[in-house]
Amino acid sequence: MNSHPLSGAAAPSLASSVVAKPSRRLSVAPMLDWTDRHYRYFARLITANTWLYTEMVTTGALLYGDVARHLRYHEAEHPLALQLGGSEPHELARCARLAADWGYDEVNLNVGCPSERVQKGAFGACLMAEPQLVADCVKAMRDVVDIDITVKHRIGIDQIESYDYLREFVDIVADAGCRTFIVHARNAILKGLSPKENRDIPPLKYDYVYRLKRERPELEIIINGGIKSNADIDQHLQHVDGVMVGREAYHHPYLMADWDARYYGDTHAQPTRADVVHGLLPYIAARLQDGSNVRHIARHILGLFQGQPGARQWRRMLSDSKELHGADEQLLLRALQATQQR
Numbered sequence: 401m402n403s404h405p406l407s408g409a410a411a412p413s414l415a416s417s418v419v420a421k422p423s424r425r426l427s428v429a430p431m432l433d434w435t436d437r438h439y440r441y442f443a444r445l446i447t448a449n450t451w452l453y454t455e456m457v458t459t460g461a462l463l464y465g466d467v468a469r470h471l472r473y474h475e476a477e478h479p480l481a482l483q484l485g486g487s488e489p490h491e492l493a494r495c496a497r498l499a500a501d502w503g504y505d506e507v508n509l510n511v512g513c514p515s516e517r518v519q520k521g522a523f524g525a526c527l528m529a530e531p532q533l534v535a536d537c538v539k540a541m542r543d544v545v546d547i548d549i550t551v552k553h554r555i556g557i558d559q560i561e562s563y564d565y566l567r568e569f570v571d572i573v574a575d576a577g578c579r580t581f582i583v584h585a586r587n588a589i590l591k592g593l594s595p596k597e598n599r600d601i602p603p604l605k606y607d608y609v610y611r612l613k614r615e616r617p618e619l620e621i622i623i624n625g626g627i628k629s630n631a632d633i634d635q636h637l638q639h640v641d642g643v644m645v646g647r648e649a650y651h652h653p654y655l656m657a658d659w660d661a662r663y664y665g666d667t668h669a670q671p672t673r674a675d676v677v678h679g680l681l682p683y684i685a686a687r688l689q690d691g692s693n694v695r696h697i698a699r700h701i702l703g704l705f706q707g708q709p710g711a712r713q714w715r716r717m718l719s720d721s722k723e724l725h726g727a728d729e730q731l732l733l734r735a736l737q738a739t740q741q742r
Contacts, residue, residue: 421479421505424580424622425637425663427451428656429646430483430508430552438687439700440477443649445679446671447656449664451479456510458523459486462495471502474683481506483552485513487523487533489540496541496549507541509534511553514588514598525588528557531569535576542577550580552624552644554588555608561587563608570612570619580620582644583609599625599647610639630655630662637663651703673704677736684729694727710739 428435428443430453440452457470462484473480482499484507486492496507511534513524527534534551541549551573555566570581586602593601604626613621622642627633633643649656654673660666671679684697698718705711717723717735724731 422449422451422664424451424620424642426633426656426659427481427582427622427642427644428453428649429624429644430454430456430481430510431646431650432456432513434650434700436700437473437477438692438697439650440480441474441683442676442680442697442701443653443656444474444476445676446653447659448668449479449660449666450656451481451506452477453481453483453508456483456485456513457495459484459488459491459495462498463491467498471498471504473502478503479505481508481550483508483510485510485523487527487530487537489533489536492537493540493544496545496547500545500547504547506548506550507545508550508552508582509537509541511551512584512588513595514554514590514593515595525554525557526590528553528569528588531572534569535573535578538573538578539576548580549578550582551578552582552584554584554586555605556587558587558590563611566608567612567615570616574616574619579618580622581612582622582624583612585609585623585625606636606639613640630658633663650700652706653701653703654706673708674736676704677732680732681729684732688728693724694729694731695724698724698731705739708739710741713738713741 427450432455435453435455443450443452461470471482482504484492484495486495492509499507510524511527515524538549538551553569556562585604585606585608586598588598589602606623609621609623620642621640622644623636623640624644624646627636627643627645628648633645636643657670660668661670680697680701684694687697688694702715702718705714714735717731717738
């Protein structure tokens with residue numbers, strides 16, 4: 401089982417190590433502008449086994465942009481999946497090859513994002529209307545890499561609300577060799593709702609995902625959408641293989657603190673919030689040497705003391721422009737001390 405990474409130098413990985421990976425029983429959802437490498441390192445200080453996913457990276461950004469900027473990560477982040485956005489099989493294959501070369505454990509294809517920008521690129525949730533194209537994309541990636549290729553998708557699009565639509569989509573993509581489906585249990589409304597509204601307004605239909613697992617037991621089915629507590633997770637795990645938690649894991653990150661013991665049987669000591677803060681110090685020092693700013697990291701950790709005495713002081717110090725200006729890792733120690741003053 402992975403050791404808990406409370407320290408360590410930061411460096412990109414250019415090769416996978418042959419290490420048994422934990423199951424996808426728990427994972428943190430890919431979230432644009434949120435699950436960057438700084439958040440992921442922070443999350444890994446809280447949970448050693450939960451799978452982490454990058455923000456969505458488009459094929460164009462990798463093929464025509466700065467590969468290192470998009471793919472660099474810390475070794476401690478494993479198990480780690482790269483989420484790709486794209487719809488051209490040969491381009492996705494090239495990007496999957498890059499992901500494997502950089503040591504990622506999985507490539508996940510985004511078939512769930514409903515934003516207009518993504519739709520203009522002809523990928524994301526609109527691909528649910530083209531299951532054979534998704535299957536072609538999966539096959540193209542599987543043909544060039546040995547790491548897992550997974551798909552994250554909705555239960556339907558627009559006014560198509562039939563369970564049969566979901567099952568047919570999964571069956572076509574599974575025929576191309578995909579064994580793991582991460583199902584956001586809502587429809588995606590492609591016109592008329594913002595991405596935020598798409599996360600809240602379409603009704604959750606968990607029963608569709610449960611039924612999919614019953615009818616396709618050979619597939620790994622992971623549920624996503626509206627999951628806010630360990631009680632929710634416990635309920636879902638009675639019906640599916642895994643649970644992917646999104647915004648709750650971002651806004652209330654210490655929710656993840658008992659996941660290793662509770663869901664993986666990992667007996668390492670549960671980190672305290674202070675442990676997490678101290679674990680971030682060498683990471684921040686290294687990132688400052690790379691040219692990053694404390695602000696880039698601090699924005700992800702504002703919720704660490706959520707619900708605890710001193711939470712307001714913690715948030716204030718780590719979001720105050722005067723405090724952040726020219727700050728180094730010592731700012732976290734001062735903020736931690738502020739939480740302990742009564």
